Amino acid sequence: MKGRFSTWSRMLLVLPLLASAVVLSGCGKVTAPSYKIDLEVWGIFDDSDAYQGALSTYQRIAQSHIGAVTYRKMTADTYREDLLSAFAEGRGPDVFLIRSSWLPLFRNLIVAAPEYEFSEKDFRDAFVDVAADDLVVDGRTYGAPISVDSLGLYYNKNLLNAAGIATPPLTWDELETDIKLLNSVDYYGNIRQSGVALGTSKNINRSTDILMAMAEQRGIRTLRDGFRDDVDVSSEPMRQAMSYYAGFASIGSERYSWNADQHYSIDAFSEGNLAMMMNYSWQVDAIRKKNAKLNFGVAPLPQIRGAAPANFANYWVFVVAKDRKAPSTDQKTKTFPDGKYNDIRAHESWQFLHYLAFPHPGNAFVLRNALMTDSSAQVEVKEDPAATILARTGQPAARRDLITEQRKDPWLAPFAYGNLIAKGWRVGDTESAEQILSDAIESVNRGETALQQALSAAFSQLSQQQRRLPGD
Numbered sequence: 001m002k003g004r005f006s007t008w009s010r011m012l013l014v015l016p017l018l019a020s021a022v023v024l025s026g027c028g029k030v031t032a033p034s035y036k037i038d039l040e041v042w043g044i045f046d047d048s049d050a051y052q053g054a055l056s057t058y059q060r061i062a063q064s065h066i067g068a069v070t071y072r073k074m075t076a077d078t079y080r081e082d083l084l085s086a087f088a089e090g091r092g093p094d095v096f097l098i099r100s101s102w103l104p105l106f107r108n109l110i111v112a113a114p115e116y117e118f119s120e121k122d123f124r125d126a127f128v129d130v131a132a133d134d135l136v137v138d139g140r141t142y143g144a145p146i147s148v149d150s151l152g153l154y155y156n157k158n159l160l161n162a163a164g165i166a167t168p169p170l171t172w173d174e175l176e177t178d179i180k181l182l183n184s185v186d187y188y189g190n191i192r193q194s195g196v197a198l199g200t201s202k203n204i205n206r207s208t209d210i211l212m213a214m215a216e217q218r219g220i221r222t223l224r225d226g227f228r229d230d231v232d233v234s235s236e237p238m239r240q241a242m243s244y245y246a247g248f249a250s251i252g253s254e255r256y257s258w259n260a261d262q263h264y265s266i267d268a269f270s271e272g273n274l275a276m277m278m279n280y281s282w283q284v285d286a287i288r289k290k291n292a293k294l295n296f297g298v299a300p301l302p303q304i305r306g307a308a309p310a311n312f313a314n315y316w317v318f319v320v321a322k323d324r325k326a327p328s329t330d331q332k333t334k335t336f337p338d339g340k341y342n343d344i345r346a347h348e349s350w351q352f353l354h355y356l357a358f359p360h361p362g363n364a365f366v367l368r369n370a371l372m373t374d375s376s377a378q379v380e381v382k383e384d385p386a387a388t389i390l391a392r393t394g395q396p397a398a399r400r401d402l403i404t405e406q407r408k409d410p411w412l413a414p415f416a417y418g419n420l421i422a423k424g425w426r427v428g429d430t431e432s433a434e435q436i437l438s439d440a441i442e443s444v445n446r447g448e449t450a451l452q453q454a455l456s457a458a459f460s461q462l463s464q465q466q467r468r469l470p471g472d
Contacts, residue, residue: 032369035336037348038067038327042083042096044076045282045316050392054385058355061379062367065348090325094349097316100134103142104227104428104469111322112140113350116373118358126358127398130313134424137226143317144357145398146386149280150311150418151206151213153299154287159193159275168276168299172244175276175302179257182275195257197265197277199249201441204258204265206314208437210278213312214241216423217304228466229426233437234452234459242451246444260445270294280314281396281415300414313422315398318357320349337371344370356385359401427462428469436461 041051048071055069072093074082080102086092087109098106123141124132128148135143155168163182169175179195186192201207212220218237223230232238247253249260266283268274270290278301287294303309326341336344347370355365360381369375390397390406396415397403406416427433440458443449449457 032372032375033337034064035344035371036065036067037336037344039069039095039345039349039352040093041069041071041318042074042093043071044074044079044097046389046393047073050389053383053388054356057381057383057385058352061365061381062348062351062355064377065367065369066352069352087321087323090323092321092324094321094324094345095318095353096321098143098319099430100131100143100145100313100315100317100424101427101430103134103426104229104466106319107142107227108470109322110142110319111346111350112137112142113144113320113354114347114373115140116368117350117354122358126400128400128403128419128422130419130422130424131315131317131398133224134426135317143319144353145315145317146357146389147393147395148313148315148398148419148422149282149396150313150415150422151209151278151280151301152414152418153276153301154269154279154283155276155297155299156269156272156274157295157297158272163275168297169302170300171305172302173305176255179255179275183257185256189251189256189259191257191259191262192273194262194268194274195276196248197258197262197268197274198255199246199258200260200262200445201438203260203262204277205283206279207441208434209312209314211241211245211437211441212425213278213301213310214245216310216312217241217307222423222425224426227426228469230466231425231427231462232459233440233462234455238455239452242441242444242455246441246451249445266290269296281394281412284411285394298411298414300417309421311418311422313419313424315424318353320346320353322346340371347373355381356389357398358386359399360384427466429465432465433462436465 051071055071059066059069083092083096118141120136120139120141123136127145131145131148135141153168159182160168163178165178165181169178175196182193182195183191184193197204198210204210215238218240220231220235220237247255249258250256251259262268263271263273265274265277266279266286267290269277270287272291272294284298287296301311323342324345326336351368363381364378365381366376366378386397386399387402390402396412396419397406398419403416403419406412436458440454443454444451
């Protein structure tokens with residue numbers, strides 16, 4: 001009896017586990033296993049209000065698999081360090097924002113989208129080229145953007161009107177002509193009114209991005225090997241770009257219109273003493289807050305006449321964490337098969353991003369079970385979540401179909417167009433790379449280093465930095 005009881009006991013213990021893995025219906029079909037998972041999303045710029053509608057809707061339509069989806073707005077100044085610390089302790093988020101240029105730095109902490117979720121073609125058809133080029137590695141997609149931002153030209157309408165300039169410049173040749181009418185420089189070289197903020201680094205917001213955009217317009221090449229980008233900043237296109245850029249801060253140059261004594265570019269523009277500057281879309285609201293009465297507009301970034309148009313992108317993307325400790329819970333609906341928690345979590349995280357960022361033709365979205373991916377259900381999506389988020393945040397779109405609509409908006413149109421021609425740079429430690437280029441600009445401005453010598457030193461430093469990036 002003892003042996004028989006022991007056998008039946010083991011069978012009774014095993015049967016529920018089998019039942020939780022597969023359930024056979026009366027017709028002999030296999031029913032997908034049940035589970036429920038919570039997702040935590042980290043961002044830094046937008047308040048939860050921007051995402052709340054999309055999160056609530058997703059929790060409702062995916063309630064068979066999803067418990068709660070929560071959004072946390074983190075502190076921008078310490079965000080990268082907070083992320084790395086959280087993952088080191090096993091308490092990181094499921095979905096989180098990173099700068100697109102950080103991708104090599106986080107490569108071992110994130111997981112690519114499952115191939116059944118969407119194809120590389122789906123991604124490239126939906127999003128602008130810079131996003132596809134930055135985020136698709138060896139056919140696998142590692143991030144999903146809601147917004148992409150590129151450089152535009154901010155201009156003071158009153159100053160251009162007073163100088164008899166009817167429209168902002170479309171080319172650099174036109175800009176050079178315009179600044180001669182806009183500059184006010186005294187006998188000693190002191191700038192009373194500047195035509196454009198270019199040439200220096202420390203007192204120009206996003207100076208290194210502007211320099212990179214100029215280099216892109218001159219055909220600088222980015223060599224991509226998996227997650228690694230090599231850009232030869234000592235090459236001829238960068239030498240030409242640096243020479244042109246620095247000329248705007250050289251008192252002997254015909255382009256002279258700026259120097260290290262000028263107020264910070266955003267402040268100078270807001271004060272009404274700067275006619276033009278290059279920057280991203282997010283500065284529109286910042287300038288309005290500084291000076292609500294300023295009469296200004298935005299236009300596309302000037303281009304080189306006769307050359308292929310180009311711009312530079314600076315944007316953030318949502319990625320999915322590779323590993324996270326499973327939560328401790330007594331709820332049966334949240335109990336996961338051994339070793340399957342991270343597989344399920346990654347599946348559900350990417351399924352959520354697919355819903356959040358991609359277009360949904362026919363207002364339909366397919367939900368799959370993580371443990372049986374061929375088991376799917378089609379649900380109705382009444383409102384485009386990405387479009388709703390962008391409408392609330394006022395950001396330029398990453399998706400091609402939404403860019404088509406945004407090009408009708410006078411404030412978003414220059415940046416939406418810029419996104420179509422923008423290039424990126426996955427440098428890893430972006431902040432250090434920007435400092436290296438900034439130092440090169442400053443050393444040339446002060447006459448401490450010859451231009452080519454400064455660029456060669458910058459290239460050497462950047463190459464060393466790239467070699468320190470995480471491997472596979």
